[in-house]
Amino acid sequence: MTVEQRIPRGPAGNLQLLGEPNASAAQSVAPPQRATLEPPLLLFEHVSKWYGPVLALNQVTLELTGGITGLVGANGAGKSTLLRMANGQIQPTMGRVTIRGVEAWDWRARRLVGYCPDVDAFYEDLSGRRFVWTMARLCGYTRREATRRTEAVLERVGMAHRAERKLRGYSKGMRQRIKLAQALLHDPELLILDEPLSGIDPIGRQELLELFQSLAVQGKCLLISSHELEALEKLTNHVVIMARGRIAAVGTLPQIRDLLDDYPLSVRIDVPQPREVAQLLLNLPDVLAVDVAPPLPHESPETLVVKATHPKRFYQQFGQLVVQHGLNIRRFEPLDESAHAILGYLLGGSGKT
Amino acid sequence: MAREVPDALHTHPRSEQPSVVRAFGVLVVQSFQRHWRIRQMGWVALGLLALIVFWVALVTQRNGWNLAERRVRRTTGTYQQEALRLLPTHRYWAATGDEEFITPPRPYEIPNPLQPTEEAFRSLILSIPYAVLQSDQFLYSWSFMTYSRWVMHLVFLGFALPLFTLSYASGAFGSDRESRVLIWLMTRPIPRSGIYLAKFLGTLPWCLLWAMGGFVAIGYAGGAPGREALSRYWPAALMATLAFASLFHLMGAIFRRPVVVGLVYVFFFEAVVAALPGSLKLLSLTFYARSLMYNEAAEAGYPVELLPAMTEAVSSPTAWAVLTLAIVGLNGFGMWLFARWEYRDDT
Numbered sequence: 001m002t003v004e005q006r007i008p009r010g011p012a013g014n015l016q017l018l019g020e021p022n023a024s025a026a027q028s029v030a031p032p033q034r035a036t037l038e039p040p041l042l043l044f045e046h047v048s049k050w051y052g053p054v055l056a057l058n059q060v061t062l063e064l065t066g067g068i069t070g071l072v073g074a075n076g077a078g079k080s081t082l083l084r085m086a087n088g089q090i091q092p093t094m095g096r097v098t099i100r101g102v103e104a105w106d107w108r109a110r111r112l113v114g115y116c117p118d119v120d121a122f123y124e125d126l127s128g129r130r131f132v133w134t135m136a137r138l139c140g141y142t143r144r145e146a147t148r149r150t151e152a153v154l155e156r157v158g159m160a161h162r163a164e165r166k167l168r169g170y171s172k173g174m175r176q177r178i179k180l181a182q183a184l185l186h187d188p189e190l191l192i193l194d195e196p197l198s199g200i201d202p203i204g205r206q207e208l209l210e211l212f213q214s215l216a217v218q219g220k221c222l223l224i225s226s227h228e229l230e231a232l233e234k235l236t237n238h239v240v241i242m243a244r245g246r247i248a249a250v251g252t253l254p255q256i257r258d259l260l261d262d263y264p265l266s267v268r269i270d271v272p273q274p275r276e277v278a279q280l281l282l283n284l285p286d287v288l289a290v291d292v293a294p295p296l297p298h299e300s301p302e303t304l305v306v307k308a309t310h311p312k313r314f315y316q317q318f319g320q321l322v323v324q325h326g327l328n329i330r331r332f333e334p335l336d337e338s339a340h341a342i343l344g345y346l347l348g349g350s351g352k353t
Numbered sequence: 354m355a356r357e358v359p360d361a362l363h364t365h366p367r368s369e370q371p372s373v374v375r376a377f378g379v380l381v382v383q384s385f386q387r388h389w390r391i392r393q394m395g396w397v398a399l400g401l402l403a404l405i406v407f408w409v410a411l412v413t414q415r416n417g418w419n420l421a422e423r424r425v426r427r428t429t430g431t432y433q434q435e436a437l438r439l440l441p442t443h444r445y446w447a448a449t450g451d452e453e454f455i456t457p458p459r460p461y462e463i464p465n466p467l468q469p470t471e472e473a474f475r476s477l478i479l480s481i482p483y484a485v486l487q488s489d490q491f492l493y494s495w496s497f498m499t500y501s502r503w504v505m506h507l508v509f510l511g512f513a514l515p516l517f518t519l520s521y522a523s524g525a526f527g528s529d530r531e532s533r534v535l536i537w538l539m540t541r542p543i544p545r546s547g548i549y550l551a552k553f554l555g556t557l558p559w560c561l562l563w564a565m566g567g568f569v570a571i572g573y574a575g576g577a578p579g580r581e582a583l584s585r586y587w588p589a590a591l592m593a594t595l596a597f598a599s600l601f602h603l604m605g606a607i608f609r610r611p612v613v614v615g616l617v618y619v620f621f622f623e624a625v626v627a628a629l630p631g632s633l634k635l636l637s638l639t640f641y642a643r644s645l646m647y648n649e650a651a652e653a654g655y656p657v658e659l660l661p662a663m664t665e666a667v668s669s670p671t672a673w674a675v676l677t678l679a680i681v682g683l684n685g686f687g688m689w690l691f692a693r694w695e696y697r698d699d700t
Contacts, residue, residue, distance in 0.1 A: 087540065089539060089696070089697075090697060091695065107542055110541065117540075121533035121534050121536075137375075138541040139541055140379075140542065182537070
């Protein structure tokens with residue numbers, strides 16, 4: 001199911017979902033001053049891409065103005081094509097991709113974009129520091145400025161004291177950090193990160209997530225493609241879900257979940273009197289089924305698993321029910337609002353990407 | 354991590370602003386430095402050069418470019434010995450059995466003193482080879498043209514120079530694509546056509562070093578005719594180097610395995626097709642370089658009839674124009690193409 005393909009965002013990067021897929025007049029609710037003063041940071045306008053007979057992207061319209069956006073989808077969904085197009089490595093067959101109004105294919109657009117590719121290939125005989133410095137020089141900086149920027153970004157990605165070794169001796173995590181460092185060199189407005197967490201240990205992952213968040217706080221726009229859904233969920237709940245070359249859904253995870261009317265919401269409720277509450281719940285019009293699960297060892301309340309349609313309406317009705325009957329709710333947890341579950345619903349199968 | 358480095362990347366004095374011209378210059382230098390390490394094809398080129406220099410030096414040491422010292426046939430003596438044998442004195446000695454020859458005298462060589470007029474004419478005609486071989490100018494001209502034909506036209510232009518340039522020019526993009534590091538250049542804020550040109554300019558010194566260095570080494574190994582060939586043919590060698598470098602650089606940008614394509618081109622097209630009679634040779638770069646050499650030798654008064662394959666040589670202005678057009682055209686086309694080409698598998 002297609003939900004929406006345009007992501008106007010507030011100043012703090014909070015994504016807003018606009019409407020249904022066929023809403024032709026997808027309107028921007030970006031801050032007025034931004035909308036009037038300068039073009040969107042990243043804009044895909046009805047973009048399609050054919051690789052011979054294969055349609056890799058199909059009429060994609062997308063707009064990013066800030067914050068962190070996760071890009072998820074199964075293999076072959078078109079994520080890499082979308083990222084490469086945003087970075088000016090490939091051109092759309094139809095439609096237009098612009099960075100602040102400049103065609104992404106134009107070299108001037110690359111001044112605004114930092115790209116951390118998935119490709120794990122370097123000039124292996126260079127040290128990490130030398131590589132980043134060379135990349136800075138290739139951005140057009142003087143030797144002094146390149147040195148200053150190199151030290152700044154190496155410090156930022158936590159590689160300042162480990163950058164003297166040759167790149168061929170680096171671990172996967174260190175290579176990822178060096179890739180990130182070169183993407184930050186020219187202080188770009190838009191950072192495109194393709195699988196930046198791949199191969200990084202849990203501690204390093206947490207550090208990188210913090211770094212991404214700090215970059216977003218500084219006003220950077222991050223577009224992150226990742227298979228690490230749990231990590232992505234920690235970072236942002238604003239996602240672009242791709243399937244078969246289309247944007248299947250855009251928005252926050254709860255927003256997307258709300259739109260999945262075809263799939264009943266599963267909620268776990270822990271209450272001391274499960275059977276009485278189950279009876280009350282079954283009277284609600286949106287509740288399809290209630291399962292009473294036996295309590296786990298060392299846990300006193302029993303658990304109800306409720307399946308309901310129209311989540312928003314169900315939440316309202318359930319709130320009223322709680323107040324009306326004075327229910328003692330110990331725990332209330334939606335079971336399928338995770339990215340995994342939503343992906344599973346959208347893409348079919350387990351939601352694995 | 355996630356340490357704040359306040360404003361570390363935000364201060365932009367005017368002098369510290371990025372410059373695309375500076376980036377272009379850095380890429381030229383970086384491309385040059387990337388070729389510092391001699392790669393596999395470099396070693397092949399070095400081995401080939403060593404073989405050619407050894408062969409040329411050996412022939413030179415044995416006076417092999419000199420007509421007088423060459424054998425007429427495997428079983429006969431040298432031209433000098435044959436010319437000597439045809440002189441009246443030696444013919445009479447042979448007839449009287451005072452001198453033994455490698456080959457028995459042919460019927461027309463047998464002296465006939467009973468017919469003095471006929472014998473006088475015969476002696477005169479059979480003495481011509483000896484007289485010719487006494488001319489230093491003729492011998493030197495012959496040496497120079499023989500050296501030009503076999504060393505410069507066939508070996509150097511035929512495959513040595515193309516291989517020298519192929520080994521470096523094709524690697525400018527080829528090695529980057531093979532090791533998948535092209536992405537680091539493609540994400541820099543440099544126009545794509547500028548990336549193409551910078552890579553070419555960074556690689557060109559290596560092509561020139563190998564091709565012209567090889568040219569000089571082969572020339573010095575060739576003795577006096579080799580040294581003269583250096584002074585006369587260097588513009589043709591230079592133009593051929595530039596043209597081949599442009600061609601193989603373009604191949605590197607187009608093909609994933611430019612060395613294979615380049616080798617096929619060198620050994621099939623340049624070596625075989627270009628030698629065929631007809632107009633197909635007009636598509637060969639070496640034909641124009643050979644034409645320049647041919648015309649240079651002709652202007653210097655050398656017997657260019659000794660270059661039978663070059664009887665259809667174009668004029669020097671035409672050859673200059675075509676080679677210049679090839680250099681400019683190939684690079685211009687490469688820049689145009691590279692600015693539109695998507696390196697999907699390499700980035």
